[in-house]
Amino acid sequence: MRLTSKPVLCNYYVTYRCNAKCSFCDIWEKPSPYITLEDVKQNLTDLRRLGVQVIDFTGGEPLLHRQIDEMLGMAHDMGFVTTLTTNGLLYPKMAERLKGKVDMLHFSLDSSDKTEHDTGRGVACFDFVMESIKVAKQLGEHPDILFTVFKKNLHQLEEVYEDIVLPNKLLLIINPAFDYNDIDAGEQLTEEELKYLSDFGRRKRVYLNDGFVQLRRDGGNHVDDPVCKAASTTLVISPENELVLPCYHLGAKSFPVNGNLYDLYKSQEVEELKGQEGRLPECEGCTINCYMQPSFAVEMNKYFWKALPSTLKYNYLKGTWKRLMPF
Template sequence: MRLVRHPVLCNYYVTYRCNAKCSFCDIWEKPSPYITLADVEQNLRDLKRLGVRVIDFTGGEPLLHRQLPEFLALARQLGFITTVTTNGLLYPKNAQKLRGLVDMLHFSLDSADRATHDLGRGVACYDFVLESIRVAKELGERPDILFTVFRKNLADLEAVYRDITQPNGLMLIINPAFDYGEVETGEQLTEEELTYLSAFGKRRGVYLNEGFIALRRDGGNHVAAPVCRAASTTLVISPSNELVLPCYHLGEQKFPIGGQLFDLYNAPATQRLAALEGRLPQCEGCTINCYMQPSFAVETSKYFWEALPSTLKYNWEKGTWKRLLRA
């Protein structure tokens, strides 16, 4: 049964540019402009009309955009929940400007070993993550550590939890890696490794969406009976001010917004493409977390019930449930 019939999340790409070169991502390879404040102001108002509650200002590296604090402040004024994920390279020098503007601030860290983390990110950023944690805590922020899990770094999870997140009172978010397009992340996690992750996710101060585990055990999205609701739950806006459908990773079509996001999203041509969510040939086997998470939340499938306890746990521990109720 469908519980919510309007989009709840916007993945707003402020730029595709990045100051890292992660081996499991190809966004940084793309040429890109930066979004403009005028477009953001209009689009946020239309997103509010459409029922969106959460704005993820993303990239690329979102902190490369010098007006990010202005975007966040505007989103907060309009009542949105805000989220930003950063590699930490630019956070220490921008932390004061961002203070109090990000509800869910994530620092990416994939190992407790400097060399291992920096190798995967293609740039020396480990020390910047640790410095970002220190600065954020001094400012009274409550950042999370986002750990992208591969088979090759699964053994590092324990040390990150023991030596970094727990001593600093941070939430550890476990983000299972996923393949898309021509980007491959190595061998898929085995049943034994999924079971290990599931048990780890039940620890205090750890968040793992159990729906991700269930979906991987089921072989991902299946076009014959899709669980993906990417286009109806999530709006993707490109740095060129385009609506991207059905999701960023497929990007079948890009529609220039031109100040008309509300009408564009509801237009027949847009909705016909949105209706193909999870049903395109490329959707078979998909496990992309950023679209599955909102998909699980809007209808009562088995994945809804799998995801619910961990989602409630995160929002309770972070206190974001209060902001969600006011959104």
């Protein structure tokens, strides 16, 4: 049963440029412009009309955009829940400008070992994450640690949790890695390892959407009965100010927004592409978290019930439920 027909999330790519070269990402390889403040203002107005609740300003590295603080502030003031993930390289010098504008601030950290983390990210950023934690806490912010899990770093979860998360009173977000395009996340986690993740997610100050675990047990999205509702739950806006459908990772078609996102999203051509969400050949076996999470939230099925406890836990601990209430 579908709970809402409205989109709930916007993945707003401020640029594809990045100051890191993560081995599990190809975004940084793309040439890219930067979004403009004028376009953001108009698009946020249309996103509000469409019913979107959460704006994820993403990239690339979103802090490369010199006006990212203004965009976050604009979205926050309009009542959106704002989220941003950064590798930490630029956060310490931008922290004052970002204060109070990011509801869900995530610092990417995949190991408690500096060399291991920096190697995976392709740049020396471990020390910057540590500094970012310190600076954010001094400013009264409440950042999360976003840990992208592979088979090769699963053993690091315990140390990151014990040595970094708990002492700093942070939240640990467990983000299972996923394949897409030519990106290979490596060997799949075994049933025993998935159970370990699921059990770990029940610890205090830890968030793991258990729907992600169930989806991997089920072999991902299946085109004959798709769980993915990417195009109808999530708007993807590119740095070129285009609406990308059915999702960023497939990017089957892009439409110039031209200051009219609301009507574009409701157009016949876009509606037809929404109807293909989760049903394209490339969608078979997909486990991309950033589209599955909103998909789980709008369809009352087994993934909805798997995801619900962790979602309630996270929003309670972060207090973001208070900002969702006006919608």
